[in-house]
Amino acid sequence: MLRTSNYTIYVDLPDEPDNMLLVHGYSGAYDKVSRRVATYVRHCQNGPIPKPLYGDWSPEPEQDGEVAEPSEAALETLKKRGYLTDLGPEDEAQRFENMVGKLHHLQSQMMPGYIVMPTYSCNLRCSYCFQDHMRTNPSFRHLLRTMTPEMVDRIFGAMPEIERLHGIEDVSKIPRKFTLFGGEPLLAETRSIVEYFMDKAFSFGPAQFSAVSNATDLHHFAALLGPEKIAAIQITLDGPPEEHDRRRIYADGAGSFDRISQNITMALELGVQINVRMNVDRNNIDQLPELAETMIARGWPEHPNFSAYTAAIHANNDKTDKKTTFSSWILVQELDKLREKHESMKVISRPDDGLIDRVRGIFDSRMGAVTNLKASFCGAHNKMYIFDALGDVYACWEKTGDKSIRIAAIDEESKMTWNDELNGIWRARTVTSNPVCKNCRYSLYCGGGCAVLAELKSGNLNTNFCDGFQQRLRAAVAEAYTDHLSRQPLPSSVEQACDV
Numbered sequence: 001m002l003r004t005s006n007y008t009i010y011v012d013l014p015d016e017p018d019n020m021l022l023v024h025g026y027s028g029a030y031d032k033v034s035r036r037v038a039t040y041v042r043h044c045q046n047g048p049i050p051k052p053l054y055g056d057w058s059p060e061p062e063q064d065g066e067v068a069e070p071s072e073a074a075l076e077t078l079k080k081r082g083y084l085t086d087l088g089p090e091d092e093a094q095r096f097e098n099m100v101g102k103l104h105h106l107q108s109q110m111m112p113g114y115i116v117m118p119t120y121s122c123n124l125r126c127s128y129c130f131q132d133h134m135r136t137n138p139s140f141r142h143l144l145r146t147m148t149p150e151m152v153d154r155i156f157g158a159m160p161e162i163e164r165l166h167g168i169e170d171v172s173k174i175p176r177k178f179t180l181f182g183g184e185p186l187l188a189e190t191r192s193i194v195e196y197f198m199d200k201a202f203s204f205g206p207a208q209f210s211a212v213s214n215a216t217d218l219h220h221f222a223a224l225l226g227p228e229k230i231a232a233i234q235i236t237l238d239g240p241p242e243e244h245d246r247r248r249i250y251a252d253g254a255g256s257f258d259r260i261s262q263n264i265t266m267a268l269e270l271g272v273q274i275n276v277r278m279n280v281d282r283n284n285i286d287q288l289p290e291l292a293e294t295m296i297a298r299g300w301p302e303h304p305n306f307s308a309y310t311a312a313i314h315a316n317n318d319k320t321d322k323k324t325t326f327s328s329w330i331l332v333q334e335l336d337k338l339r340e341k342h343e344s345m346k347v348i349s350r351p352d353d354g355l356i357d358r359v360r361g362i363f364d365s366r367m368g369a370v371t372n373l374k375a376s377f378c379g380a381h382n383k384m385y386i387f388d389a390l391g392d393v394y395a396c397w398e399k400t401g402d403k404s405i406r407i408a409a410i411d412e413e414s415k416m417t418w419n420d421e422l423n424g425i426w427r428a429r430t431v432t433s434n435p436v437c438k439n440c441r442y443s444l445y446c447g448g449g450c451a452v453l454a455e456l457k458s459g460n461l462n463t464n465f466c467d468g469f470q471q472r473l474r475a476a477v478a479e480a481y482t483d484h485l486s487r488q489p490l491p492s493s494v495e496q497a498c499d500v
Ligand code: SF4
Pocket: 052, 431, 436, 437, 440, 441, 442, 443, 444, 446, 447, 448, 449, 464, 465, 466, 467, 469, 470
């Protein structure tokens, strides 16, 4: 007997109230159907829709209209495309689990991504920083050392062992990718070790460097910046000068906007790709138009290498009041309102522009649609390694600086000593690691949400953290589809078959 696949997604199309888009959560299929057909498909849902244990589902679009069976031909197409299935719920869950297992293996067997922390130290004291305790609590002072050349040698000595785990034997042709992270990685006092690290990397073969930096000391790094050196930097500005200087302050309370701003201009002129990030909550969102105007006045958006985007601040330390924070979905809506009122806001991307780009893959090539699917949320679950100045190795950059949660340590001979249990916990988290994500129709587009935020919310890393993803995906699919149609009108087979 035919039933609705657990992974059928229904998307409202704002300009087409009589139609809906069906997207299949693991086959990559999509089809525009009449609401009447969508109503029939929803009617075939067998049993209650699974709910998350923690966090909220966004409401699904309403099932509306009378239930009428479509033609035989339409039914056959709906089955062929996966929206209706004759697999029982358990058999379908097993098929899904097998597919996720294969996808996760494939996504793990790639060149690892390396995050390098030359120090946990930082010259700023932002109140919302997740590493705030390292600088303010003296019991963490031991972490504030700078990486030594000897430690750099140890790290490079350990990389082949790591790469073999990912099926990589020869690095002479595949570029190693490094992101410099901290603390603040680009401080005047880390300049020489960063240069030593980069020289060492290039001596083994191709390498690519990027950084996450506050950019206050970037002027000391001018000779290390450029398309073939540190090619991309993510820099945070938290508002126009006055607001930024209230939030991103030096230890003596002084503001940092002017210095950062000069360094952004310098780096753009050196050909570095600059990504300005704005951490946004309810206290500073209204100041974004003024910041956009500040960026325009400085001429940054005219550089092809410049982009700016927003990210929701999450309450991940006790100095951040949860009531002042947004979920990513609410932030998208607030930004859309600001865009309607302020032309200048166009220079700031919305948080989900990247998601829209990713879901474009559903429409741009039917064969390629599954390449956009994610067995897990981020590199912490497959191939990311974070090295710190103490020789400790972590899976997630928010979970660093505590030996008890490291996944490995590098000894003086460059041998890796693994914490198999913790490494297993991090690397095995996929969308099938908890029952909520496993039954979620959106899971292969979402990946299961950030593990750290899930743990903060529920006390367990292997739970879901939805962050409004269901609404965000449906909105992103609708926008990408509308855009796709404007470039390439393409009636779907179901739409034709369902003309009943
Ligand atoms: S896959 Fe994503 S949207 Fe679905 S339940 Fe898990 S965290 Fe939520």
